[in-house]
Amino acid sequence: MKKAVRIGITLGDVNGIGPEIALKAVHQRGWPRNVHFVLIGSPSVVARQARRLHLSTPPVCPLDLPTSALPAISIWDPAPRLTPTLKPGRVTAAASRAAEAWIHAAVAACLNRKLHGMVTAPICKEGLQAAGIRAPGHTEMLARLCGTKRFAMMLFGPGLRVILATRHVPLAKVAATLNTAALLETIELTGEALPWLGCRGARIGVCGLNPHAGDGGALGSEEKRVITPAIVAARRKGFRVAGPIPADVIFHQAINGQHDAVVAMYHDQGLGPLKMLAFECGVNITLGLPIVRTSPDHGTAFDIAGRGIANPSSMVEAVRWAVKLAQRKNPWRAR
DSSP: OOOOEEEEEEOOOTTTTHHHHHHHHHTSTTOOTTEEEEEESOHHHHHHHHHHHTOOOOOBOOTTSOGGGOOSEEEEOSOGGGOOOOOTTOOOHHHHHHHHHHHHHHHHHHHTTSSSEEEEOOOOHHHHHHTTOOOSSHHHHHHHHHTOSSOEEEEEETTEEEEESSOSOOGGGHHHHOOHHHHHHHHHHHHHHHHHTTOSSOEEEEEOSSGGGGGGGTTOSHIIIIIHHHHHHHHHTTOEEEEEEOHHHHHHHHHTTSOSEEEESSHHHHHHHHHHHHTTTOEEEEETOSSOEEEESSOOOGGGTTSSOOOOHHHHHHHHHHHHHHTSOOTTSOO
16 A cells, blocks of 8 residues: 655635635545645635535544544644634735744644645735735745745746746846856756656756847846856756756747756746746746645636636646655655
8 A cells, every 4th residue: 555645735815716726626536545635724714615616524633643544635723713704805914824824834744744745825925914924925935934045936837847046026126136156056956856856857948137148248248147157057066957048949949848947037037938838737846845845826816716716727736746746755855
């Protein structure tokens, strides 16, 4: 019999589509029998959503229940005092405070090996600010909770994997934010992650920042000053890296098999092409963590929250990958 795998799924901001897509995902047919899902959040929220979707409501179970007694789907509420009032489509500080508490609990459970991986439903950055929570998003929060200094955001879908050299940085500040050391670290994390994802060759393409990758310096100096030195240093460390390559070329090369992953210089440079290909099924994974963390590649979708029409495809893929990676050797976790 295969070893049991426990995957925690945080509900995210309950006023968005998180609870809906989480329930839809775990109720999909075909999950392996050795996989147990733990919905992390408010039982009342899950029950209300389950009724709306005409799905069975999972039982509430303590996380330390023996695997043999754990149902295929259960609910764990690590912060019952923070149960938020449901206000679909609205930004509230209470929902964000609860979402943060559930994330904290899930990370601790992964670090303590009570969970083998976690999937996070979307949270709201505006809500986090309203709650006084200083975190740009999941990625930075998870890295802090894990005590991780080296981390990166990778997003992928059919035919394309993208890693961001800068994340939630205003476009006007991207050039000043880029530096050789940080870019080299991102390339290294990419090279370390690709075998974990099943890419043994680990061929990495690196975008230029400027049009035509700077055109030899005529359209910007960042390629010569920042990007090329990082690529040269990565090659010296044994990584297979090409670039800098113009952004209007590199993604075509990647989807035609020339690169296993693309390092993009800023958020929309990388995610625009990815979402063109995988808007409904993209997956976000945090590289560098000693735990498995995936998420769907979309936001809270407040505009359709509470209507029961959210597409769970991206969440299903995020869960599927969490299950896969939880059964492989994590390159950043000491055994």
